[in-house]
Each structure stands twice: as structure tokens, then as C-alpha cells.
Amino acid sequence: MMILYGYWRSTAAYRVRIGLNLKQLEFESRSVHLVKDGGQQHSAEYRALNPQGLVPLLIDGDTRISQSSAILEYLEEKYPGLALLPGEPEARAAVRSLYQSIACDLHPLNNLRVLQYLERVLDVDKDSRDTWYHHWIHKGFTALEKELSVHAGEGNFSMGESLSMVDLFLVPQLYNARRFNVPLDEYPRLTAIEQHCLSLSAFADARPEAQPDAVLKKD
Numbered sequence: 606m607m608i609l610y611g612y613w614r615s616t617a618a619y620r621v622r623i624g625l626n627l628k629q630l631e632f633e634s635r636s637v638h639l640v641k642d643g644g645q646q647h648s649a650e651y652r653a654l655n656p657q658g659l660v661p662l663l664i665d666g667d668t669r670i671s672q673s674s675a676i677l678e679y680l681e682e683k684y685p686g687l688a689l690l691p692g693e694p695e696a697r698a699a700v701r702s703l704y705q706s707i708a709c710d711l712h713p714l715n716n717l718r719v720l721q722y723l724e725r726v727l728d729v730d731k732d733s734r735d736t737w738y739h740h741w742i743h744k745g746f747t748a749l750e751k752e753l754s755v756h757a758g759e760g761n762f763s764m765g766e767s768l769s770m771v772d773l774f775l776v777p778q779l780y781n782a783r784r785f786n787v788p789l790d791e792y793p794r795l796t797a798i799e800q801h802c803l804s805l806s807a808f809a810d811a812r813p814e815a816q817p818d819a820v821l822k823k824d
């Protein structure tokens with residue numbers, strides 16, 4: 606069985622959980638607590654597995670893959686079943702362009718280690734840190750809202766009628782934005798796609814709150 610090193614609230618691990626569920630691949634989740642003990646991703650034990658010190662990490666037999674995009678592209682090539690990419694090169698390029706706008710341009714600027722560096726090394730206060738966070742979310746989401754309004758048409762998914770890798774990156778990023786109280790009223794297309802995706806069990810089962818290592822506040 607495959608092993609996925611992740612963390613319940615990790616946006617990048619959430620993408621991979623959705624992909625594994627959609628392809629109906631069984632996996633064992635191993636939790637790497639990103640905060641406890643100064644962050645278990647920095648432990649010698651985990652660094653030996655993934656020198657990048659980030660989750661997710663997938664182990665499939667003798668194959669070890671870091672980076673959620675690489676993992677999902679690997680699953681797509683190795684395990685047919687439900688397709689995460691369309692068949693034609695032009696449509697594939699459109700999907701990759703959109704999911705990479707989240708994976709490469711938006712998410713890295715708001716990652717835990719970047720926010721920690723702002724606060725701990727550059728002495729940025731919480732309000733300024735949140736301004737930084739919201740700025741990059743809005744920049745990314747504004748472009749996506751425009752682009753998906755064209756691609757999605759009347760369909761329920763980012764690219765229209767068919768689910769694609771864009772949905773796997775969009776839904777976790779919206780979860781992440783909510784955690785930081787980003788208002789999402791300006792993105793009706795994005796939130797409608799999210800709502801539809803979360804009605805599917807592959808997405809719902811991958812939600813952070815549904816993970817065994819989730820720590821949920823009880824009111």
C-alpha cells in the first residue's frame with residue numbers, strides 16, 4: 606500500500622489526498638506535525654526521507670516522490686482510472702497553466718515557513734503578516750476567477766463539465782484562505798466550483814477535518 610506523509614491542515618497534502626481518492630488508490634496516512642516539536646518536518650528522521658523538509662511525500666514501493674504536482678502527475682501516468690488531465694496537449698497545457706498558478710505563484714508565498722520567516726526573522730507583526738497573506742491570495746484568486754469564468758462555462762468544475770487537476774489545487778487553496786479569514790465574496794465562480802467538488806466523496810473525505818490527525822476545536 607502507498608504511504609502518504611502529510612498533515613491534516615497542509616494544503617499541498619490535501620491536493621494529493623483528493624487525487625488518491627479520485628483514483629481509488631488505497632494509502633496509509635502518516636502524520637508529520639508541522640508545528641509540534643518545532644515542526645517535525647525538520648526532524649533528522651523526516652529529512653532523511655525528504656531533504657526538502659516539506660509535506661507531502663508519497664512512497665509507492667521503491668519510489669519516493671515529493672512535491673504535490675509531481676506526485677499527482679505520477680499518479681496520473683501510472684494509474685489510469687479517473688483522468689485528472691484531459692487528452693489533448695492544448696487542453697492539458699491549459700490545466701497545467703491554471704494549477705501551476707496556484708502551486709508555483711500563489712501557495713509558496715503564503716507557506717508556513719515563509720510566514721514564520723516574516724514574523725520571526727524580519728519582525729513583521731501579525732497584521733502586516735496577514736496583509737501579505739491576503740494580498741497574494743487576492744492577486745491569485747482575481748486572475749483565477751476571470752480565467753475560470755471562461756473555462757468553466759456552464760460546467761460545475763474549473764474546466765467545465767470534466768473534473769481536472771485544477772480542482773485539486775483550487776479546493777485546498779480556498780480552505781487555506783478561509784483559515785486566514787480572507788473574504789471570498791469577489792470569487793463566486795471559485796466558491797461555486799468548490800461547493801460542487803465538496804459534494805463528491807473523494808473531496809469530502811480528503812478534507813482536513815476528516816483526517817485522523819485533525820485537532821478540532823470543541824465549542
Ligand SMILES: N[C@@H](CCC(=O)N[C@@H](CS)C(=O)NCC(=O)O)C(=O)O
Binds near residue numbers: 615616644661
Ligand atoms: N510545492 C510544494 C509545497 C509543499 C509545502 O509547502 N508544504 C507545506 C504544507 S502545505 C509544508 O510542509 N510546510 C512546512 C514548513 O513550511 O515548514 C508541494 O506542492 O508539495
